[in-house]
Each structure stands twice: as structure tokens, then as C-alpha cells.
Amino acid sequence: MECMHTRSDTAGLVELEERVRQDRQDLCQPAANWVPSRSCNGQKVVDIVVVGAGMCGLVAHHALIAGGMRNILHIDRSPEGREGPWVTFARMNTLRSPKNLTGPAFGHAALTFRAWFRAQYGEARWEALDKIDRPMWMEYLRWYRKVLDLPIQNGLELQRVTPEDGLLRVDLGGQAAPILARKLVLATAATARDSQLCQGLSSAFRDSTGPTPPMTLISQSCPANAWQ
Ligand SMILES: Cc1cc2nc3c(=O)[nH]c(=O)nc-3n(C[C@H](O)[C@H](O)[C@H](O)COP(=O)(O)OP(=O)(O)OC[C@H]3O[C@@H](n4cnc5c(N)ncnc54)[C@H](O)[C@@H]3O)c2cc1C
Numbered sequence: 001m002e003c004m005h006t007r008s009d010t011a012g013l014v015e016l017e018e019r020v021r022q023d024r025q026d027l028c029q030p031a032a033n034w035v036p037s038r039s040c041n042g043q044k045v046v047d048i049v050v051v052g053a054g055m056c057g058l059v060a061h062h063a064l065i066a067g068g069m070r071n072i073l074h075i076d077r078s079p080e081g082r083e084g085p086w087v088t089f090a091r092m093n094t095l096r097s098p099k100n101l102t103g104p105a106f107g108h109a110a111l112t113f114r115a116w117f118r119a120q121y122g123e124a125r126w127e128a129l130d131k132i133d134r135p136m137w138m139e140y141l142r143w144y145r146k147v148l149d150l151p152i153q154n155g156l157e158l159q160r161v162t163p164e165d166g167l168l169r170v171d172l173g174g175q176a177a178p179i180l181a182r183k184l185v186l187a188t189a190a191t192a193r194d195s196q197l198c199q200g201l202s203s204a205f206r207d208s209t210g211p212t213p214p215m216t217l218i219s220q221s222c223p224a225n226a227w228q
Pocket of ligand 1: 051053055056076078082084089090094096156158
């Protein structure tokens with residue numbers, strides 16, 4: 001079940017969001033872009049394409065912008081707020097990890113699940129909490145994306161990656177124009193092994209036992225200097 005907030009819960013969260021903003025300002029984050037822009041045959045090159053906006057994609061994006069890489073295209077094929085397994089195909093009711101792991105906080109205490117939970121429900125409920133509820137974890141990840149104001153485009157799917165002029169040509173589903181990118185971050189977890197991604201790739205990239213993991217697909221279709 002999704003969490004419902006009372007008035008005072010919301011006030012705690014607003015306070016925490018202000019703390020996140022202040023901490024980031026003190027740390028000069030997100031840092032200004034330092035990567036020289038590049039074009040290829042008149043097409044603007046994207047520095048980094050991040051695929052997947054589950055928790056690993058979110059923290060990767062956070063780390064990149066903290067380091068001054070701002071020319072990023074971040075996509076996820078799932079609808080916004082439904083990335084990853086948490087409110088889709090997962091069946092276990094809770095996370096498996098202990099509640100006090102810092103997850104995608106990336107060194108920011110105010111971005112931990114613990115800070116988010118305590119801001120809304122207080123210390124006593126934090127102490128009483130055993131394992132984190134699955135939908136609640138999704139709600140936390142939605143908040144993480146919102147408070148960091150991460151620009152992510154949902155409803156776009158990585159379908160194919162091929163080398164082109166020393167760059168990577170990234171083909172997305174639907175009407176989206178192909179992208180030329182310097183780097184690709186695959187934060188697609190096990191879901192990238194499914195047939196949807198592999199259907200977009202030539203059969204030469206599959207092995208006889210089924211879909212090949214994404215890193216193998218990339219390493220087979222692109223020269224080593226494109227992925228090492
Ligand atoms: C019930 C349950 C409990 C768990 N408990 C824990 C735990 O306690 N601790 C722990 O570390 N892990 C736990 N896991 C494992 C958990 O799934 C992963 O740790 C976590 O989801 C990994 O995050 P991720 O960002 O790598 O992948 P995901 O959260 O799976 O996100 C991947 C995203 O990539 C997107 N994507 C995939 N392919 C494409 C494509 N071709 N184009 C565009 N987008 C694409 C998907 O839509 C998805 O949103 C648990 C899993 C379940 C089901």
C-alpha cells in the first residue's frame with residue numbers, strides 16, 4: 001500500500017528537502033559543466049546516456065552531475081514512478097537488506113532512507129521498523145529523484161547500440177531520433193536480459209542459451225575503446 005502523509009509528516013519532509021538543498025549548495029553541487037561540447041556531422045553529441053532510472057541509475061546521475069557532467073540523457077522505459085521491481089513485478093513484501101544501509105545516498109546523510117523516514121514518522125517509528133516495505137522504498141526513490149530534480153525521460157527504451165565515428169549511436173524506441181553519445185551507463189539490472197532489449201539487437205549478439213547480458217552485447221558490437 002502507498003504511504004499516506006499527515007500534515008506534520010509533510011512539514012518534516014519539507015524541512016529535510018531544505019537541508020538537502022543547503023547541503024548541495026555548500027558542496028557546490030551540482031557542479032558546472034566542464035566537458036567541452038562536441039558535434040558530429042552537425043549533430044550535437046550527448047556526453048553520457050544513462051539507461052535505467054532505478055536506484056542505480058538515480059545515484060549514477062547524481063554522481064555525474066556532482067562531478068560536473070551535465071550533458072546527460074537519462075531514460076527509462078517504465079512510466080515515471082514505476083521504475084525497477086518495487087511496485088511492478090516484485091512479490092516479497094519487504095527489502096532484504098537491513099534498514100540502515102545508506103543505499104543511493106552518495107555521502108549525503110540527508111538523502112538516506114533513514115533521514116527520509118525519520119523526517120516523516122519520527123525516531124520511535126524508525127527504531128520500531130524492521131525491514132523496509134517495498135512500496136515505501138519506491139516512494140523514497142521517487143522523492144530522491146524529485147529532491148535532486150533529476151531530468152529523466154520515461155517511456156524511452158534503449159534498443160540498439162552501435163559504434164559510429166568513435167562515438168556510440170544509441171537507438172531508442174518509438175519516434176525518438178537516434179542519439180550520438182560519448183559514454184553509455186547501463187543501469188538496467190537484470191531486466192535488460194529480457195527479450196525486449198535483445199529483440200532490438202541482431203541475432204548475432206545472442207548466444208544459444210538465450211539473451212546475452214548487456215555488457216556482453218556492448219563488448220561484442222563495439223570496439224574495446226568504446227567500453228573499457
Ligand atoms: C522484493 C525484492 C527485495 C529486494 N531487496 C533488496 C535489498 O534489500 N537490497 C538490494 O540491494 N537489492 C534488493 N533487491 C534487488 C533489487 O532489485 C536491486 O537491488 C535494485 O532494483 C537494483 O537497482 P537497479 O537500478 O540496478 O535496477 P532496477 O531497479 O531493476 O532498475 C532498472 C531500470 O532499467 C530500466 N530498463 C531496463 N532495460 C531498459 C531499456 N532497454 N531501456 C530503458 N530502460 C530500461 C527498467 O525499466 C528499470 O526501471 C530486491 C528485489 C526484490 C524484488
